[in-house]
Amino acid sequence: MTHTSTSFDQLAEHLRQAATLESIGSLLNWDQETYMPAAAAACRADQAALVSALTHERMAAPRLGELLSACERDPSLTGDPHSPIARNLREIRRDYDRDTKLPTELVAELARVGSQAQEVWKDARAKSDFAMFRPWLEKMLKLSAQKAQCLRTSSHGELYDALLDLYEPGATAAQIESVFTPLAERLGGLLRELGSRSRHPSSAVLNVPFDHARQHDLGQFVLRAMGFDFDAGRLDVTTHPFCSGMAPGDTRLTTRYKDQGWTNALYSSMHEGGHGLYEQGLPKLGQAFGTPLSQAISLGIHESQSRMWENFVGRSREFWSWLMPHAQKFAGGSLSGFSAEDAYKAVNQAKPSLIRVDADEATYNLHVLVRFRLERALLKGDLAVKDLPGEWNAAYKKHLGIDVPSDKVGCLQDVHWSFGLIGYFPTYTLGNLYAAQFWETINSDIPNLSSLIERGEFGPLKSWLNQKIHAHGRRFLASELCQDITGKPLSADPFMRYLEGKLRAVYR
């Protein structure tokens, strides 16, 4: 990126300051989840609110708008619309318009009602009492619709698109549905096929004793092998695992260790590690930090990175052939009666269940599909909140073939809607589909990938991801990147090919 525009330098410096503030907010959050003493909670809320206000103040500053307009008028910057700097400016404009379009009162109202609704949701879920939550969900939907109205542009086909755009820039509900429809059909068919098989894999290998500290050592061992840089990151313990790419040189992962099911922590570490490699691979140094070229494309692309390492690598036969002897060493004896094949099969079971966060690789997308369709209908007004439980249960029966015994394990199971997170769920499945489509290209670019994984050599894979995906920041939209890399628009085919191939073999 070469240029001489003083306006651009000032613009970048303004954004760098905003990003520095934002990175402080990330540290406040990380610390709260990891090491903060309980009694600090009230002051931490004040600290977070202050930093958040200061960040927003800079992101929506009129001065930023002026600098941005000056850059946009400069043909040396925007003459070639495909140049990195022109793309950078396009994305800065996208962010600035978003940050200045929402009235302060609406933002405050969303935060206030969302916070109350979340408390009500906790209570309602515990009591499995949808009626209690219903008026709050109605309020949050109304506010979310107002938000979408403010954010809506000519490129948005329907209201939902304006919210989806926050998490998956450029995507539309119609496009997503056109990919999800065939996905749902083929997944349904596959699940029926597997369900009819008489022999299912055993879970015994997953339930051996495995000391938490040694689970931590195993997780770090695998993350190191993946190429995660511990000089520029950490792995800690939290209730809900996450990855925070909080600052240049500072990417922090978390996981949690359980007494039963040692691969849970392993896969959550690999999942967050996939996110972490993306964060560590983004060009955040120098003037870039704070500009879109240092940031991730979308939640869908981010999720493609985590799911690739967790599932495409981590649930492969080659991976287990490499890892099992190491896992046996870390476990200290309790795994000695099991083979790599035992582990490979155990972590590739597919079975419809009620709870999304516990779902396996095959059924997970059906949970997402149900939520996407319902929230889209709710926002459109095609579905009334009062009818949600019935529609939810009908959808679970139709797609997963199971009865939902109570709203607690049905439409009250997720926290997201209570604070207005609508348009977010589909990015989980987009991540799986992008991962699969990239995976086919990677295997053709690195023909010996299987044997590399079998030897624990992940360098070529990491380099490929660094060069093809991470290095660009937000230079391309997700759809552009997908077309560029794979030569095709996103489709469900690669994912279904991958899943059918693997699961049919495991269940043979």
Added chain:
Amino acid sequence: MTHTSTSFDQLAEHLRQAATLESIGSLLNWDQETYMPAAAAACRADQAALVSALTHERMAAPRLGELLSACERDPSLTGDPHSPIARNLREIRRDYDRDTKLPTELVAELARVGSQAQEVWKDARAKSDFAMFRPWLEKMLKLSAQKAQCLRTSSHGELYDALLDLYEPGATAAQIESVFTPLAERLGGLLRELGSRSRHPSSAVLNVPFDHARQHDLGQFVLRAMGFDFDAGRLDVTTHPFCSGMAPGDTRLTTRYKDQGWTNALYSSMHEGGHGLYEQGLPKLGQAFGTPLSQAISLGIHESQSRMWENFVGRSREFWSWLMPHAQKFAGGSLSGFSAEDAYKAVNQAKPSLIRVDADEATYNLHVLVRFRLERALLKGDLAVKDLPGEWNAAYKKHLGIDVPSDKVGCLQDVHWSFGLIGYFPTYTLGNLYAAQFWETINSDIPNLSSLIERGEFGPLKSWLNQKIHAHGRRFLASELCQDITGKPLSADPFMRYLEGKLRAVYR
């Protein structure tokens, strides 16, 4: 504190915001010392600088000055000059004047030159090359004198007082010297007396193996017994131990574990724990946070709290009589051949040495005395920087009776002067003296204190400190508090009575 002034509410809110920013700076620093990945250092410097600038901006804001003046003109607030609110306003004025008196350029110059000088100092110390450091110390002294000129008020007798005032408000060099002179004489006499004894305590009990994790358990056990609230605080590991009372409900201690000398970590935990109890005892909740009534009086009073727990409690015979069985359990066998009396004697050795940070309870103050006199003479111009090594060595010969073999272990041993920390050293000794003077009053207020300590019951001592010292924040100056609590101005007598009584018995 009851009042109805809107100006005061606004003033308090302004200060609360500044304190919230400052608390974020403390978290950035704590994280840097504990868990931050190495590669994050550059961004961390940016984050810290930004937060520091935002904090200073608020602390020196004209708006704050206006609100403060409005409060000062309100007789309902300042009518009784001894009322908590009037004292609060007096201290807010002190801070505001200090924060607005220094020209921005001088602050920047001090930071810039100080940062360079510190790097040169590292190098010079490693090479024991004073000539290399000399021009930088000269520059820092000149800048420090300029700083003192800016801060000087009519209450300051000499330039040094204006710097001392930053760390020990209200104290003057002349007062300190009047207490230090008799202290130095009696300490010198005591050391000569002990040095002539033929039998010295054995250190064997200190050098048994003690697993780091169990040292950590022991430290937490003692801190809990002291009354440190782990719901509102933590204990972690750093290279240089510290206490950060960073926010309401958030006081973090650090220590470090060594393979040899397990009482090092124990005493550093107790020392920081003493600071921590002060921080946890300050009234930081609600409107008070950010105002002087929620803050510590001075570094000297802060140090009196840490030294009281470390030395007056932690090096007492009663303490060891309580702790030894517990320590033996935590050590897992290696202490079984030793008695409480062995430990008590081992931790009460007195012997002149070269390095301040390794000095014992008796000789430590002589190290401080040397530094105080030299820095005072340097600032006054009575001592040229080129003559510092010679004067340093002469003072060590005179007061500690030892020859200094090189500047590395002589006048180059401390980092403080390199970044302009002048007027700070005496607070270490003031802390010891205040602790001793308070200790005599405590023992008369709690006559059975010895037997309480023998049973590990520290509640009454903690409550006394909470009520008599912590609860007041900065309502009183250190000298006022000392007079109020002990009925006398600060003197070296209580400290010398304590030390002579203990060490003569140990060396009998």
